[in-house]
Structures are given as structure tokens and as C-alpha cells.
Amino acid sequence: MMNSSTCLRSFSQLSLDRTAHASLTSRTLLAPQIACFSTSTARYNQKKGMAAAPKRGTRTLNVKKGRKGVNYEMGKRPAPGERKAQRKRIVLSNDNALPVSWLRDLERSNVLEPTIEGQMMGLPERVVDALRAEEAFKPTQGWGLFRRPATLMRKETVQLAGLVKEIEDANAQQQPRTIRRIISGDRMSGKSTLLLQGLAIAHLRDWFVINLPEANDITNAHTDYAPLPGSQPLQYTQDTYTANLLRQMLKANPSILESTPVVTDHKLPFPLPPKPTLKHIVEHGMANPETSWVCFTALWEELSQPGRPPILFAIDSLAHVMRNSEYMSAEFKPIHAFDLTLIRLFVDLLSGQKTLANGGIILGSLSQSNKPLSVVLDHFVTIAEALQSQPAIVPVWNPYLSRDQRVVDALRGLEDPKQKDFDILRLGGLSKPEARAVIEYYAESGMLRHTVNDSFVTEKWSLAGMGNMGELEKASVRLRL
């Protein structure tokens, strides 16, 4: 018994056999050939204009835009800047998430207490506004999943708070210190978030905070630049970027800038009102980008006067700084990022060449996702990590690699174990109690529907590669399986 398709196939074969034999026996008796079940030959013969190949040089493939009669307008196009605004939008609350009843806020009094380690703490509104102004929140972070911003006070955060306390204690004894730290760690381990926590702590302790939100934006030649007159070797200012930075600084530290009077004469190229405060200088720099660098230096000098608050100076994606920028000098040679005035100030402070007069912290965060190759930085970071974990085995420099001597000079302090002020802050995975605190917060927010018990926490902790914070968030609230 044959099924229908086999039956059809045998019929078609039959007809082929017949024609083959016919052609062999007598050509005159050849019956008109019809393809068995295919119509493509017939259709091909119907097509016109396929008799010969097209003439040489004529265009046969007509896919050019703007052809008549074709409407390429597919709906409304987004306005200029709309897509970028969408991409960079920061959402900090989710009305569908439940408010967490037991969530306490970080305050000036409790932020330096070691007892908050391992707890979720909310960020007060004042700090959230300041952090938003400084662009410390990143679009890729999961702030938009919860009712309001809250962070985990992990072990490293408490270490950072300890550094803040050390600075304040040193200031109380009139011996200001500058502590420099580079935050390193795996991808999604929370480096930028730790930086944000550092900024939040500094804001709560009424420090003056300067944050360069993304080093890439400074060095990728997307903003204007100009040589700084009288600098040797030649340095370059970035007026628009500096003006924008001043705007962010004013939004983030309004009370300090408004309440602090100008005490020295800076010979500014513009008049200041009577009884000027720092805010006047900053506002002038914002409004007139060509004077922004002058205003920034004047502000820096004012902040270096005795009795002024300590400074937290932070930068994210540090690797972009440790190489040539995309800018070109007048002789068409690449400009090293260290020759940009803002970066120069930061690197001088980081390397210890300059110190903060009133003490403070210089904080740089590495990035693992947007990271240009900087062999020198990688080398010094591995050395510093080795010095922390196993001082007996410290890696040596591969002599076959070329190295950027300026970067080497800037980071040399990392290989000196005696320099306690310059070190890295290595971010590992969360501990299980920390992971449990986060998961309980997720569950309480209604974003995770599961009973939180030891086995569940262990499962998520393991899935997250031994407590990688970003992976933990992904595994428990972002992925819905």
C-alpha cells in the first residue's frame, strides 16, 4: 500500500522515463515535454527582457533611495536628540514596586557607622538630586525597578566610609591627608555603584564633591578644545565641558557654594559683585564657557583655603584617561589625555604629585565593558591586587611590550606597598548574608515572588558566579523564567 506522495512521485518518474526512451528511439515522434510538477520553466519563459545580458555599464540593480513613486517615509522620524535622550534617560522609581517598610535612610549620623554593614539603606532625596545632577546614576543600573533608590552597604562600602572617617579625623588634628583609590573588579561587580555610594557618603558628610561621570566623554574629542595660553608643556582646556561641569557642581553642592565667601583676589577677567561667594564665580563660568577654566581654577584655589570642606574628586572609566586622547594638536600629533587640563588635575592628584589642602579622597573607577586597552594600567592594577592577596608573587613587566612612560610615572605608587594612601579597592562578590539582604529587599519590593530561605539564597548566589552583584540582580529580578 503506497501513500499518496510516493504515488505521485512514481507517476512523475514514469513520464520522465517515457520521454527519455522516446528521444532515444525516434526524435521525430517527440511529444511536447511538460515538466512534471514544476511550473518554474513556464514562468521563466514568460519573463520579458531576459533574452540577453544587460549592456555593459548599465545599472540593473535599482535600489537607490529617492526613486519616484516609492514612499520611504515610514512614520514620524524622531526629533534631533530625542533618541539620545531616550537612551540616556535615568528612571529612579517604579510606582508598581511596593515600598519597603523597614528601609532606613542614610543620614549624616549613621553613614560612618560600621554597624550598617550588610544592610539595605535608602538614599535621601537631597542626595538623590545631587547624584542625579552629577550623572552618577547610569542608565544600565537597575534603579528603575524599585520604589526609590536604595543601596546595599557592602563590605567595601564600609571600607570607603572608613576612609572618609580617617580623613575627617586627620582634619580634626590639623593634618590633612589625601587618600587615593582605584576601584577594580569583575564585570558587573558594582564598581560604578560603589563610586556612587562614595559620592553619597561625601554628600552626607558635607564634603565638596566633583564627579567626572565618564572619562570617555572627556577624551573622545566630542567637545571643543583650545590651547591654554602660557602653559609649558602645552595644555588644552575644554571650555564647554568645563562649563557643564561647573553647572553640575553647582547643582550638586549648592549650599557650600552659596555660603562660602571669596577671600582671595584671583585677578579674574570679569568683575565680581560686592561680597562675592563661590557661587558667583561658578555662575559666571557656566554662562561664559570661554572663562570656564579660569573660573574652575579660581574655585579650586578658594576650596584650598584653610577651613574649607574636604573634597571628593571622582572619575568613572579611568582607562580612557591613561592614553592618547582623540584630540589633535596643531602639528597633527595626538594629544595625550594628561595634557587636557581637567585630566591633568585629576592625574596629578591621583599620582600624589599634588595634594588636597583640606584633605579628601581621589577616587577612580575602572570599567570592564567600555575599556580601551591600557597595558600599563592593567599591569599596575594586577600588581596592586597581588600585593593585597599574595605579596610573594608579584607579576613583572613584560619587556616586549611598549609602555606609556607618563602613565607609568602616574601609577608608580601602586607597586609600592609602603604607600598606604594610594591603593586599589578590589570588588569581589557579595557574601551570603549580603546577598540575603539584597534578595530580601527584592522580595519585599514585590519584584521577586519567592520565599527567601537559605537554599534559595544559595542558589541565586551560586548562579550569580559567587555573588557578583549585577549577575545576582539579573538572576533574581531581571530575568523572568
Add this chain to the structure above:
Amino acid sequence: MPFIFGFSFTEASLVKRSLETIYGVGPKVSQRIMARFHIHPWAKVGSLKSTTLLDLTEELASMKLENDLRRDIQDNIKRLKDTGTYRGRRHAMGLPVRGQRTRTQITTARKLNRTERGGAGRIQM
């Protein structure tokens, strides 16, 4: 409407692209000119100061561009043709000049190798 080298450009256009519309200014030349006056690669024409625009115009005026450059190139080809060289003949025929095969792939030669050389730019000869 800002003017560079006597040509007007819209304020929203990139300086780099605006310069490259001029015959004789390509990517390399535009990069060098912009670096000389400290204009970053993404600058718009509208963001330039009037002094920078004048500097650019002055710089471009000192270069051989547009019709001067075209005439120069055409003279070179004409010289080859008039002296009866093989290269001149190949130019006149619109065929490859430097010994390439002509069996296939000579569209670029057909487009470029002609005695009246000098294509797109701001002004036509």
C-alpha cells in the same frame, strides 16, 4: 549663514563635511586644517567663532583648490597627450594608464581617466 572660502554653509553642518565639499580637500587635508585651528572633529559650522572662520578662509586661500587645482591636473594630462606618450593616449581613451588589465574591472578608469579631468566640487569649470 557662515561663510568659509566664499561658500555659505548651514549652521548645523559639520565643519569636516563642509570642508570636504571643496575640490582638493579630502579627509586627510580637512583633519590637518581642523587640527591647526583646534577644531574638534564633531564641530558644527555654527559653533565656530568668526575669527576661526576667517582663519579657515585664509588657510584655504593659500592652497591650490577648485579650478586652479583642476587646471593643474588637466595641464599635466594634456602635456602627456601632446608629447604623444602612451600614458597620454590611455588618458584620451579613458583606459587604465598604469598597465592594469582591461579584460574586466575598468569602471574606475572609465570614470576618471579622461583629459577633461576634475569632478565634484563647489564650482564647475
